[in-house]
Amino acid sequence: MDATIRLTVDGTAHEVTVDTRTTVLDALRERLGVTTVKKGCDHGQCGSCTVLLDGRRHLTCLTLAVAQDGAEVVTAGGLGEGEGLHxxxxxxxxxxxxxxxxxxxxxxxxxxxxxxxxxxxxxxxxxxxxxxxxxxxxxxxxxxxxxxxxxxxxxxxxxxxxxxxxxx
Amino acid sequence: MSTETVEQTPTPITPRSVGTALGRVDGPEKVTGAARYGVEHHGEDGLADPLYAWLVQSTVAKGAVDAVDPAAALAHPGVVAVLDHTSAPRLEDTDDGELAVLQDARVHFRGQVVALVLAESVEAAREGAALVEVGYAAEDHDARFSADGATYRPDSVNPAFDTDSDQGDVDAALEAAAVVVEGEYSTPHEHNNPMEPHATLARWSDGDGDEVLRLVDSTQAVHGVASTVAPLFGLEPGQVRVTAPYVGGGFGSKGMPHASTVAAALAARAVAPRPVSLAVTRQQMFALTGYRTATVSRFRLGADTDGRLTAVEHRAYEQTSAVKEFAEQTAVATRMMYAAPNRRTSHRLAVLDVAVPSWMRAPGEMPGIFAHEVAMDELAEACGLDPVELRLRNEPDVDPESGKPFSIRRLPECLERGAERFGWAERSAQPRSTVDGDWWVGTGVAAATYPGYRMPGNAARVTALEGGRYDVAIGCVDIGTGARTVLTQIAADALAVEPADVDLHIADTSLPSASVAGGSSGTSSWGATVVAAAQAFAAAHGDAPEPGAEVVASADDDPLSGEHVFHSFGAVFAQVRVHRWTGEIRVPRLLGVYSVGRVVNPTTARSQLLGGLVMGLSAALHEESVRDPRFGHVVTQDLASYHVASHADVLDVDAEWLEESDDEFTPMGSRGIGEIGIVGTAAAVANAAYHATGVRVRSLPVTADRFLEVDR
Amino acid sequence: MRELTYVRASSAQEAVEAVTADADAMFLGGGTNLVDHLKLGVARPGRLVDVSRLPLDEVETRETPDGPVLRVGAAVRNADLAAHPLVRSGLPALSRALLAGASGQIRQQASTAGNLLQRTRCVYFQDVTTPCNKREPGSGCSALEGYDRYNAVLGASEHCVAVHPSDMAVAMVALDAVVVVLGPEGERRLPVADLHRLPGDAPQRDTTLARDELVTAVELPLTDLAARSTYRKVRDRASYAFALVSVAAALRMDGDTVADVRIVWGGAAHKPWRAELAERALVGQALDEDTVAAAVDTELATARTSEGTAYKLPMLRGTTAHTLTTLATTEDA
CATH class of the missing domain: 1.10.150.120 ([2Fe-2S]-binding domain)
Structure with missing residues (x-):
């Protein structure tokens, strides 16, 4: 089943249609093309997919996108100010x-x-x-x-x- | 554009940038996540809108696929196709049993690819794979490894070493020896587990054009992938273009293409011209992307009362897969490590119905030297000698096996320098003699070695650009080693320009051929080639060339055929604490001192050596792939049950190196650093654990339960 | 085909009704275990009822006739609970247990109820290609004769030798915690000690809850004993690993002898294992290594081990002795 959700990623607002089974990780990587977040294990055992989600560090592989409608996601690509590094x-x-x-x-x-x-x-x-x-x-x-x-x-x-x- | 490749004998360069700590040229891309790996290239030049592939694995260890029923999978929304051995495109060459994916009904091991689902989304592909019904005619299988069952004698061991060696008269020497140490040492199956799982993005273009198959592959060798995959499909290597701009580690498992790469190419052919994205799952990696075989090493050491070795015998037992042979060179380093007039080594394999083992960081040396160096610790105790002193007394003048001199052999200085830094002199001779609060404390040492390898088949291109800048191209891969950075430095020095004036291109088969990023051979092989190309360029065009001037060259020196043998050496020191109530083991200090030739970049070299030490520590304390022989597959098949060292496990780890230059080996003077850090480390930890507790652990990993008196 | 539908519940009552009405529905909390299971194929719900946004995220003290309790909402994140000042001062075993679990990221996501209800990490349970009575009743137990390092040594059955993976639950049992549960029939309370069950011949049931009962809160008595508690975990890595064994303990001394003690073991059984026999053996005794070891052995008399789990007995003995003697020393100071 599909659902359309809103995600703000690195300051950019997106509307994206996801499957109810889509994780935030796959929504970012496969549906929004945001590959600054990495898939290392897909089961919460490595930390490669860590982002800041609503300000907290968060494993996107263990989170269904449909449950995060409206969330604000910051990846490594959005940490810095402008072109500068954090x-x-x-x-x-x-x-x-x-x-x-x-x-x-x-x-x-x-x-x-x-x-x-x-x-x-x-x-x-x-x-x-x-x-x-x-x-x-x-x-x-x-x-x-x-x-x-x-x-x-x-x-x-x-x-x-x-x-x-x-x-x- | 094709320029003839010239042969050039490289001569030593004057180090200017080489030897300095240039920051990684690709660092900003990595810390921001902008660096794209493997399947992350979907959306780029012709690779957009891929279908997602998901592998279906066999649930029997041996037998044949009866029937594959794709109906339920195909009925699932988003599933586009299911390929099995009856429907997958045919390969031209099926000699390599690991790579003959979906070509017949045979099942050779549990976890083998038996079908493949293609779908419009990751979710549909995963669900589709779960819905494919596979029927089997199962047969009895054998997946249980034991040394006594390892009776097959391979023709050679990896990559091309003699299976056995026998010099002098070991039995007589042991008979006559004043001191004999005999022991069995074992190491478990281990999985490389690079952080980026193996992944391939593939597109097939039917019809004309040079490029038929396009792959973005997570590999240590783009040219190796092209030359392996092309003949499977009846293509010329030039018709397969492979890129790997960023690779999230490999440690050997990405040194050669595995079934997943072929599966992606097959799938792409089936749905051409639609691209296919195939990311192997972490769990699937435990069956499909190679691993280090378990080993058993039976050692017999004979020595005189002064601790001088008179005999060394190392019988190695390991296992391989019935579908493809891989014989690890477990006992090969024993042939050259110490002086002993009588030496015998052998390798015997159990041929099992299991997944295909392959390269993992220092194949051979890692498990073999673990065994040898723990045995040496036992010999030191048997002789009443300090373990450092024992090793110093057994230094050979020349390579014991070939009789040739080493180009540089500075193991004694590594041991002495490490002992000095570690405060070894204050060490108590008695094991189980130091307690700090609730912890037993001890220290241990082990030696390390790794051969210098230079690979054939490399060429580099140098092109003059405007403004005194150069384009330097070689089709090698940076899997995190820092190759992009150090080759920039080497090229700069060879061309007598600044690193900023070098525009380096790698990781693409459209660039000149390069060998694998493996065997600690990368910098040596590619660097020597870049130097040869730069020097050939200077010879042809001088130091003020016209923009556009170009030379492609390969290095025609062959140090390995000369009068010397080339080995790196190291000494690893470990401090271990074992909790006297719980058995928990910690390694508060780990130090490696190395002789590795000239260090091209102290920052990236240090990270490489530390990384090797950490992986050795991880093997010492954690790593074990547990195969359940009833089923035939590894059941600790994720990163929660296959532990690799976490940050909290890695305390004070340090590495240093001796100043030297091995000018005979490479024009940079370097010898290779990727593997040696993992060698000897687990032995140093096990020896330190013995010193702390008096408990001798002869099999890895060294876990808490080893130090508890097990009852009932 | 099977659809997966999703609904975000607006109240606990609505969530319970939604799960009651649909036999294929499951509650979704922080997701750290359920999303894992969705991908593995271990859980195959048709409907997810999201309870993570329910207003169940308060931590508050309440006075009761039996004294003050700390009431923790079911949706409170593990990281927040571990860091709560009242937990750190009054229920240190709980804080320590939470901090010993999972990773910093997972503790930011995982909820209190989800932590309690997480399922075993037995490798066979998580591998749908192998038999497992917990996952597929009647299919057999692969762990019994298989990879056994993490298996139970107490209270297991021929049908299942899995252990409960939670650290937090072990501490909660030691702290006499009570879960508050909302079901179709209304609210009920039960001790956490009675929440998890032994496998017996129905290992598919981890707990005594019905599938449509929702944990809404956990209540923890704030007692003197609870304030003198701790949690010690032994694992194969220094961090980010499940327990080989663990000990939650609380101790009150009367001079040189034990006045009151709680000992609960993790990594030992299908549920947090309260070592009541050991507790009883210790009351009134001086606390030294040998006394604790002897007390532990009374509890371990019924233990059953295999080659791969034999180490757990000396490890439980040593860890329990170390934890209690350390607690006693700390209290002296």
Whole structure:
């Protein structure tokens, strides 16, 4: 069954007809041609499809498009201002936080969303004092970024990039 | 436009950009997601509006397809066609059992392609595939690997090594040895799992024109795909155009085309001229895109009381598929690793009704050196020697196998430098002697090696542009290694211009031929070719050429036929913590020190070496493809049940390299870095775990349960 | 052919009615498990009733005759619940369990009810080409003689050896949580401990809920014991992996001896496994490694293991001892 929904993607409003079974990921990639979001596993096990959906980091492969009518999606392609790069993206370049680049858009979106969570004081699995302040140590960054697998093993660069962005 | 390819012997270049940390030239595209991979090219030049293909896989491990009933699938809205072995276009050549997709009714392994659905949407294709009814005449199958069942002796092992070797008298030496260490070491099936699943966008153009088949493929070798796929369809390689502008990793699995690439081409032919988009699912990758075979290595080491090896025996057992042979060179590195007058190696395979194994990062060295280096750790203990010292005492003067000198062999310096950085001198000799809070702590070391490979079949084109700039073209692929960046640097130095003055083109079969991005051979093979082309260009046109002047050249030097053998070496040091209550294992420190020739770009090289170390760590702690022999397929067939290291698993990992230049091997002085980081790493971790706990783990992965006293 | 229709419910009542009326209908919450199952073919609903936008996203305290409770709306996202100040201070085991589950992204999407109702990750359950009694009653259990590393060691049956995958549910059982359920007959409450069931001869049923009953909230008593709770998970990766075993524990000491204790295990059974025998054995005892191990062994007397699950017994023993002794130390401090 088809349905027509509205999605705002990287600042551009779209009306798109989707199948009720269409995920946000496939709606973006196959129906809107937005390939700045990547499909790595299609089952919520790798993080490559991470976007910011209504401001939260979100796996688009586990989300039906029909349930997100009216949502605002920001992909790695829409993070920067105009032609410029988002500071997190620049930090990934500066620290070589990637190799093949396939997980990278998801890593970048995840980092942006994660830094916002940390700013709001969210704890993590490695936070020792649940009632204390959130201090983004290296272990905190690693844990909070663990929903994004990188098979090239660029974690050292990703850590350095996110650390720098967190301190900016 | 065809320019004759000239042969040129490259001479060493003067490094100017080479050796500097030029940022990746394709970085901005990657961090913004603008880089397009594989099937993301739909919508471009003639590839718009594709049909979506979905593979239907066999649910028996052996037998024949009785009948394929497509009715329910075809009745589903959006489903356009169902192809099976009766309806798919015929291939001209079906010798390669893996690639003979939908050509007959035989089922050789569970998960084989038995039908293919084409639909107007991803959703319809997926649903259609679920609706195809396939009947089978199943036969008894054998999918259980055991060393004792591995009795088949292959003619050679990958790529063309002798199956067995026997030098001196191993049995007599073992008989006479003061110390003998004997052990069985095993590694599991592992899957490459690049983040971008294998994917192909295909279009068939009937009729005239040079280009009949157009593929955008997620591959490590566009020319390799063209030359493999073309004859299957009765085409000349030139009639198949393959591009792969961006590739989301491969680690060997995209080194050669698998069934999915052929399936996409078949489907495109069936619905020509409509393009077809075929993205292999993550789950399907566990059956269809290659994997590292499980191995069992039976080692016998004999030594004198000073720890000097007198005998090394490595019997390797592994498995292959009945439909296509792949014999991993598990024991080959053992032939050259250490000095021992008596050495014997062998490879025996179990031929099973299973998916086709293939290349995965350092095939052979990764599992073989794991076994060898854990055995060496056991020998060090048996001899009462420090593990670093044991290795230093067994350094050969020349390659033990060929008797030829190594161009450069600096394993001792790697070990010594690593020991110094790691604080090895403070290490306690006793295992299970250090506790920090709730954690046992230990350190371990292992050596690593990987051969230097230079591949034939490369050519590069240099064309002068306006303003002192150059167009440099070679049909190689950057799968994340940084090839685009380092070839730009190499070309710049060879042409004596700035990197910004080089317009590099790769990843297209319309460009001169290039070998696979594999075997740590890319930069060496392509770089030497680019240098040859630049030097041939300078010879023909000088350093102030007319715009449009052009040379296509290949490198005709052959270092491998010379008087030296070429190997990279490394030493890996690991610190391990094992939780004394839960058995959890962590690796807080991992350091690799390498001798790899000249490093062309310290940024991308570091990432490559770290990436290898991380994949080795991942193999040490996590990776295992569990095949259920009753069914015949891998049941841990996704990224939730096949674990690769997550960010939280990777703590302080560092790599450094010795300053050197292997001028005899390549004009850049480089030797190759893609594989060596994964070699030895799992052994260093297992050895450190032993040092921490006193528990010797001889099979990967090293998981928490190994450190608990299992009861009941 | 089969159509999949979608409707966004405007009230809980309407959602229940929609599912009651259509035998092929299912509730859709955060989707992190159901969308996965749609693609795998594990779930094949004809109609999705979206409950994710219902106004069930409040976290609030309520006074009851038995004391204060924290009422958590069914649609509250896992990340928000873990970060809620009252959860962090008063129900630390819940916060820890949530943070030990899945990934940052999934916790932003997954709902409280969905987390409770997620289904096993048994590899055979998720592979529709293999027999599985949970997915297809009567087809057989592939895990029994197959890949067993993650199988249950307590309360399993010859029909199913799957474990429940939720971390959060394990903590909730330790915290005496109650689920509030709306069905066609109206609202009812039941302890989370009674929500999940053992497989017996009907492993297709994960819970005691009817298919048209909607979880609308979870209520958690805010007690002194709950404030002294924690959650410890052991897994094959440092993050983003399901439990090999896990322990939710709460502890109140009286001097050097145990006054009150809760021990609930994850990764052990088809449901969060409350180790009541172990709890009883510990009350009044001094808390040391050997005492805990002995207490755990009373609970494990009925455990049944296979080659691949034998490790779970020492792992449960060690993890439980470590968790409780750590809790005791923390309380001292």
């Amino acid at each position: 500071p997190v993206q620049q930090a990934f370049l500066d620290h070589d936080g990637y190799q093949c680049g396939y997980c990278t858009p998801g890593q970048v979106c995840s980092a942006v969303g994660m830094l916002d969570e940390a700013k709001q004081g969210h704890p993590s699995h490695v936070t020792e004092d649940l009632e204390g302040d959130t201090d983004l140590t290296d272990d905190e960054i690693r844990e909070r970024m663990s929903g994004n697998l990188c098979r090239c093993g660029a974690y050292a660069g990703i850590l350095a990039a996110v650390r720098e962005a967190a301190q900016a």
